Amino acid sequence: MSSFDFLMQGLVTxxxxxxxxxxxxxxxxxxxxxxxxxxxxxxxVALLLPVTYRLDPAGSLIMFAGIYYGGMxxxxxxxxxxxxxxxxxxxxxxxxxxxMARKGRGGPALATAAIGSFVAGLIATLLLAxxxxxxxxLALVFGPREYFALMVLAFVTVSSAFGDSTLRGLTSLFLGxxxxxxxxxxxxxxxxxxxxxxxxxxxxxxxxxxxxxxAVGEALAIAAxxxxxxxxxxxxxxxxxxxxxxxxxxxxPWLRGTFIGFPIGAMPAGxxxxxxxLSYAAEKKLSKHPEEFGHGAIEGVAGPEAANxxxxxxxxxxxxxxxxPTTATAAIMLAGFQQFGLQPGPLLFVTNPELxxxxxxxxxxxxxxxxxxxxxxIGLWVKLLTIPKPWLYAGILLxxxxxxxxxxxxxxxxxxxxxxxxVGYGMRVFGYPIAPIVVGLILxxxxxxxxxxxxSISQGDWTVLLTSPISATMLAISAVALIVPLVxxxxxxxxxxxxxxxxxx
Amino acid sequence: xxxxxHETQRRPDRAALAVAAGLALFGGVIVVDAARLADFGGYSxxxxxxxxxxxxxxxxxxxxxxxxxxxxxxxxxxxxxxPVPVLWIIAGLAAQLVLLNVAGFSIATGVLFAxxxxxFGQRNLPLALGVGIALSFAVWMVFSQLLLLNLPAxxxxxxxxGRPAP
Numbered sequence: 001m002s003s004f005d006f007l008m009q010g011l012v013t014x015x016x017x018x019x020x021x022x023x024x025x026x027x028x029x030x031x032x033x034x035x036x037x038x039x040x041x042x043x044x045v046a047l048l049l050p051v052t053y054r055l056d057p058a059g060s061l062i063m064f065a066g067i068y069y070g071g072m073x074x075x076x077x078x079x080x081x082x083x084x085x086x087x088x089x090x091x092x093x094x095x096x097x098x099x100m101a102r103k104g105r106g107g108p109a110l111a112t113a114a115i116g117s118f119v120a121g122l123i124a125t126l127l128l129a130x131x132x133x134x135x136x137x138l139a140l141v142f143g144p145r146e147y148f149a150l151m152v153l154a155f156v157t158v159s160s161a162f163g164d165s166t167l168r169g170l171t172s173l174f175l176g177x178x179x180x181x182x183x184x185x186x187x188x189x190x191x192x193x194x195x196x197x198x199x200x201x202x203x204x205x206x207x208x209x210x211x212x213x214x215a216v217g218e219a220l221a222i223a224a225x226x227x228x229x230x231x232x233x234x235x236x237x238x239x240x241x242x243x244x245x246x247x248x249x250x251x252x253p254w255l256r257g258t259f260i261g262f263p264i265g266a267m268p269a270g271x272x273x274x275x276x277x278l279s280y281a282a283e284k285k286l287s288k289h290p291e292e293f294g295h296g297a298i299e300g301v302a303g304p305e306a307a308n309x310x311x312x313x314x315x316x317x318x319x320x321x322x323x324x325p326t327t328a329t330a331a332i333m334l335a336g337f338q339q340f341g342l343q344p345g346p347l348l349f350v351t352n353p354e355l356x357x358x359x360x361x362x363x364x365x366x367x368x369x370x371x372x373x374x375x376x377x378i379g380l381w382v383k384l385l386t387i388p389k390p391w392l393y394a395g396i397l398l399x400x401x402x403x404x405x406x407x408x409x410x411x412x413x414x415x416x417x418x419x420x421x422x423v424g425y426g427m428r429v430f431g432y433p434i435a436p437i438v439v440g441l442i443l444x445x446x447x448x449x450x451x452x453x454x455x456s457i458s459q460g461d462w463t464v465l466l467t468s469p470i471s472a473t474m475l476a477i478s479a480v481a482l483i484v485p486l487v488x489x490x491x492x493x494x495x496x497x498x499x500x501x502x503x504x505x
Numbered sequence: 506x507x508x509x510x511h512e513t514q515r516r517p518d519r520a521a522l523a524v525a526a527g528l529a530l531f532g533g534v535i536v537v538d539a540a541r542l543a544d545f546g547g548y549s550x551x552x553x554x555x556x557x558x559x560x561x562x563x564x565x566x567x568x569x570x571x572x573x574x575x576x577x578x579x580x581x582x583x584x585x586x587x588p589v590p591v592l593w594i595i596a597g598l599a600a601q602l603v604l605l606n607v608a609g610f611s612i613a614t615g616v617l618f619a620x621x622x623x624x625f626g627q628r629n630l631p632l633a634l635g636v637g638i639a640l641s642f643a644v645w646m647v648f649s650q651l652l653l654l655n656l657p658a659x660x661x662x663x664x665x666x667g668r669p670a671p
Binding site: 175 | 532535542554567593598605626637641
C-alpha cells in the first residue's frame with residue numbers, strides 16, 4: 001500500500017468522534033498555552049502526561065500533537081499584540097508583527113500568521129506522511145551503532161551548534177546525561193546513583209525534570225526580575241481580513257517558510273526557532289519592500305509563522321520514524337509514547353500502523369480546526385492576555401505541581417521538583433539553555449543502551465563505530481557541528497549563532 | 506541562589522566559580538558511584554559503570570572549562586535579581602511539600618498559589634489564599650473524582666468525601 005492509502009485509512013481512524021474530540025481539546029489547550037506567555041507546549045504536554053495515564057493512547061497522543069501545533073499558532077497572537085513572544089518560536093514574529101499592530105494593522109498580521117500557519121501545517125503534514133515510510137525503510141538498516149551515532153548527532157546539534165556558548169550548551173547536556181545515570185541499569189539490573197533511596201531506583205522522571213525546568217524555574221526567574229512594568233496589549237482594530245495586496249505579498253513567504261522550516265525541524269538541528277530566523281532573513285533579502293522591514297512588513301510575519309509550523313511537523317519525522325526527539329516538546333512526547341508502552345521508530349509503523357497513521361491524519365484535521373479557532377475567535381484568545389500576572393503564575397504552579405503529585409503523590413517527588421526548579425532558575429540566570437538537559441535525560445539511557453549493544457556485537461572493539469559508513473558520516477557531521485561553532489565564537493562571530501539560539505520549545 | 510551583584514568586568518566571576526564547583530561535585534559523585542559497581546563487562550568490556558564514569562569525567566572537565574571562562578570574565582552579565590519574590594515561591598513550594606499529606610491537596614496547593622501570587626505582586630494574601638484553596642479544591646474534584654488521579658485528601662476533601670463530582 002502507498003502512503004496515500006495509509007493516509008486515507010488514517011483519516012478514517014481519525015474521524016472517530018472520540019478522537020475528533022481529543023484533537024479539539026488538544027488544539028484548544030495548545031492555542032491557549034501558546035497565547036499565554038511563560039508556558040509552552042513542552043511544559044503542557046509534561047503536565048498532561050500523568051493526567052492521561054488512564055486515557056486512550058491514540059487519543060492522548062493525538063491531543064499532544066494538537067497541543068504542539070496549537071502552541072505554534074497561539075504564540076503568534078501574543079507576539080503580535082503584546083510584543084512578548086508566547087513561546088520561543090514566535091520571537092521573530094514579534095519583530096514585524098508588533099510593529100504592524102502598533103500601526104493598527106494587527107488584524108491582517110494575525111490573519112497572515114494564521115493562514116500561513118494553516119498552509120504550512122497542511123503542506124508539512126503531507127510531506128511528513130509521504131516522507132515517513134521512506135525514512136522508516138532507511139531506518140530498518142540501522143543497527144545499534146548507527147542509532148548511537150544518530151543520537152550523538154542529536155546531542156551535539158541540540159546542545160552546542162546554536163546558542164551563544166558551546167560550554168553552557170554542553171554543560172546543560174551533560175547535566176542531563178548525569179541525571180540519566182540515576183536508577184537501575186537496564187542491562188545488568190545494578191542500582192546506580194541510588195544511595196539506598198528507593199525513590200531513586202526508578203531514575204529521575206522526565207516529566208518532573210521538565211515541569212521543574214519549565215514551570216518552576218521560569219516562574220522563579222521571572223519573579224526575580226521584579227515588576228518590569230505592564231505590557232500594553234494592542235486592541236485589534238478594523239477588519240482581520242487581508243487586502244488583495246496583503247495576499248499577494250504573503251503567499252510566497254508562506255511557501256518559502258514551509259520549505260525552510262520543514263527540513264530544519266526534520267533534521268536534528270535544534271528546533272523551530274532556527275527555521276523562523278532563516279525564513280525572516282530570506283524574506284528580508286527577497287522582499288520588494290526591504291525598507292519596510294523593522295517597521296511592520298507583512299512578509300516578516302508570514303514567512304516565520306509558516307516556518308515554525310512546518311518545523312513542528314518536521315520534528316515529528318525523526319520522532320515517529322526513528323524515535324529520536326530533536327526538541328524539548330518532542331522529547332516529552334516520546335515520554336508520552338513510552339508511558340503507553342509504545343516505542344516510536346520503524347517498528348511502530350509495522351506493529352501499530354493504525355495509531356501512527358491515525359495520528360498523522362489527525363494532524364491534518366487539527367490544522368483545519370486551528371484555522372477556525374484562530375481567525376474568527378481571535379477576540380476570545382486576546383482576553384487571555386488580560387489575566388493579571390500574579391494569578392497567571394500562581395495558576396501555572398498549581399497545575400505544575402498537580403502533574404507531579406498526580407504521577408507520584410510523594411513528598412520526595414515534590415522535593416525533587418523544588419531542587420530541579422532551583423537548578424532551572426540558576427541555569428536561566430547564568431544563560432544555560434534548557435532543552436539540552438531534557439533531551440540528555442531522555443536520550444541518555446537510549447544512547448547508552450545502543451552503545452553497549454554495538455560494543456557487545458563487536459566484542460569491545462570501539463572502531464566498530466567508524467567502520468559503518470552511515471555511522472562514521474554521522475559522527476563526522478557531529479564533530480563538525482561541535483567544532484565549527486566553537487571556532488566561529490572564538491573568532492568573535494558568535495552573534496549570528498546567538499540569534500539562532502534554540503530555547504525551550 | 507544568592508543575589509548577584511553587577512560585578513565589574515575582568516574580575517573573576519565568583520558565582521561562576523560556584524557553578525564550576527557544583528559541576529565538579531556532581532561529576533565526582535558519579536565517578537565514585539561508578540567505581541563501586543561490579544563491572545560485568547561481558548563481551549563488550551563495557552559495564553554498567555562505564556558510561557556514568559565517562560559522563561562524570563566530562564562533567565569535571567566542563568567544570569575546569571567553566572573555571573577558565575569565569576577567570577576570563579566570559580560569563581554573560583546577569584540582570585539584578587530580587588531575592589524576596591524568589592523566597593516567596595520557594596516558601597510556597599516547601600509549604601506545599603510539608604502540608605500535602607497532612608492538610609490534603611487543596612489546602613497545601615492553595616498555600617502555594619497564594620505565596621506565588623504574592624511573589625508576583627498580589628498584596629492581599631487572605632484573598633489569594635481563599636481563591637487558591639477554592640481553585641485547588643475544584644481542581645481536586647475534577648482530577649481525583651472524574652479522572653481518577655490519586656491526589657492526597659485532607660480534612661477539606663474528607664468533608665465532602667463520597668459526594669459525586671458535579
